[in-house]
Amino acid sequence: MDLNLDWGVLLQESPTGDGPYWQLLWTGAKWTVATALTGWALALLVGSIVGVMRTLPYKPLAWLGDAYVEVVRNIPLLVQLFFWFFVWPELLPREIGLWYKQDMPYPEFITAALALGWFTAARVAEQVKSGILSLPRGQKNAALALGFTLPQTYRLVVLPQAFRIVIPPLTSEFMNIFKNSAAALAIGLTELTFQMKQMVEYSNEVIVSIAAVTTIYMVMAFAVNRGMAWLERKSRIPGMIGGGR
Amino acid sequence: MKTCLTLALALAAFGTAHAEELTGTLKKIKDSGRIVVGVRDASQPFSFLVGNKQYTGYSVELCNKIVDQVQKELKLKTLDVVYQPVTSQTRIPLMQNGTIDLECGSTTNSMERQKQVAFGVNMFWVNVRMAVKANSGIKSVADLNGKPVVTTTGTTSDRYIKLHEKGKSIDVKNLYGKDHDDSFLMLETDRAAAFVMDDTLLAAKIAASKNPKDFTIAGEVLSGEPYGIMLRRDDPQFKKLVDATLTAAYKSPEMEKLYNKWFMSPIPPKGINLNMPMSDKMRELLKNPSDKGI
Amino acid sequence: MIDLQLVLDNRELLTEGMLYSLQLTAFATLGGIVLGCLLALARLSAFKPLSLLSAAYVNLFRSVPLVLVIFWFYFLIPYFGFQIGPDKSVFITFTLFEAAYFSEIIRAGIQSISRGQLAAAYALGLTYPQTMRYVILPQALRNMLPVMLTQTVVLFQDTSLVTIIGIKDFMGSTSVVASNNGAMTEMYTFAAIAYFCVCFPISMLLKRLHKRIAVIR
Known part of the structure; x- marks a missing residue:
């Protein structure tokens, strides 16, 4: 075996003119975090809406929500990334499409965040739906019987509990979005795995590059895990064991 | 200077190569009875896929000459030629770790890369x-x-x-x-x-x-930039063979034909014609073969 | 939006790509379940070092992206002396990666069986392997089957990532056809629809299965 192990390479200047290699990785880590967080914000918003939609007593809305979740869950993320990057702008009116392609700032970042957001939203929606359905039916009925409107019932009774119940399953979805963001290297997002590839290509320090990037991902996963555990403790519903499934 | 020396050595020692004990890639090929050629899927007209399985192109044809020479040199009755698709990110690691023995694509011969791999005498000049x-x-x-x-x-x-x-x-x-x-x-x-x-x-x-x-x-x-056929570093025996084969090919009248076949005529799969007459830089490169990188 | 003629003209390449994707899925599922089973048993074992080792393995693979793991093995496997191409080495990559996920599913399945059954089996004089084989695993398998099959659908979708390292799986061969014919928009749309047509019916079947098994439980 002929493995190069020169940890000093991290301090060496990269030939891309972007500073030393550690800085390349640092830039990559920042893009990974930015993409994951932006995508997550979108996923929470859309996922909650779709999740609620699927539990509503209006058939067309519930069907629409189900259809969205099924479409997104049954097409690979990579294909969806390509779709949003290459196909989508062609379907838009020409001017808007051109803006999307040329003038939109950070096109690969925005596309990746959007694609990841839509993708993860389907998973969030699934959790939100099962969170809502896991509540005792009596609560919703009681609220309606007390004269609450349906929106009031959701806002004041169902959702505050459902959101606390879904925090544990959402932890793994939150971790997934960090991991899934790596697929965005295929559309040229200069995230962490992209930078590892660059570093391997330019420096040829395979082991060092891999070890450094793997460590960064593990630190991220650990941080997310701890953060969500803290949130889970804070939001536990009194009287329920563990507050979830 | 270094190049001239390499070349001189190459030509001088070529005749006796088979007499020496085999080392490096040549030994590997002899022992395994196969040579793995790194190719590209879509680097037209240098190295690309036609149909399902067939790799062809300017670089691939040059490499085939090398493969023939290897077989002759090693006196192998059969030589299994495996075409291994590579990408620009993977070609160097795969070369270093021994997955491929020869890379026939469109790889720039740069000084940086020469720290990691070796190149045969340059085969093309691009801008x-x-x-x-x-x-x-x-x-x-x-x-x-x-x-x-x-x-x-x-x-x-x-x-x-x-x-x-x-x-x-x-x-x-x-x-x-x-x-x-x-x-x-x-x-x-x-x-x-x-x-x-x-x-x-x-x-x-x-x-x-x-x-x-x-x-x-x-x-x-x-x-x-000069393009080169990539080999493993520190493998003088194999490099000698590659350089000598390429140099001989460059000097032969067939070279003009080979160039025209890929750059001046319709090429598969769609029969397109690049219409790129040979540049002066390219002529110079064929006249004075060298493995100098940029 | 889809050029059916183009798809038909290249059906051989596309079929071959789909077969590759399916082979990779099948291999990684079977390999992943076997290895995952071992990992889960190791994790639940009373022998601490074994349990810790298994936990470390599972946590490592579960905290990094699959794309990264694909690149690990892509760059590293040949360094360890295996002279196999990337189209073969991803079989190992996916098996090792999926094993981590399957082991968690299996562990959850085993832990879903009540402790009383374990105690009862021991009281009847069954040994540990016997208990596992005749009492715990048959029930656990039933509980985890739907989750495992769902994971397989996810795995099938994830195999598309090998396109990134230039392998001609279904997605990869779609890209080749697309670029050879200047029809990326059409072909990427085709890829999306094709993946959906494979995954959606299976997902629907799984949902039914899930409901049936849930009722029995």
């Missing part, structure tokens, strides 16, 4: 330029200010625009395609205003596109 839409009015790198520019990741071209950018004090948005197809698609769909790459690759992509007239190669030469 790094940009492809733009014909109606875009872009004539020079200076016209790119504020515009998105795409390059393919892991190639040497991505830094030229950056270096040039600094020189001209212009500001461009750098985009990265995962391969040349993606990069060209970005240009085709107006996602990028220019695609910076070796001119032959650009010409090939343009010729293969739906509407070749929509594109043109424009702007100053950002850099000139």
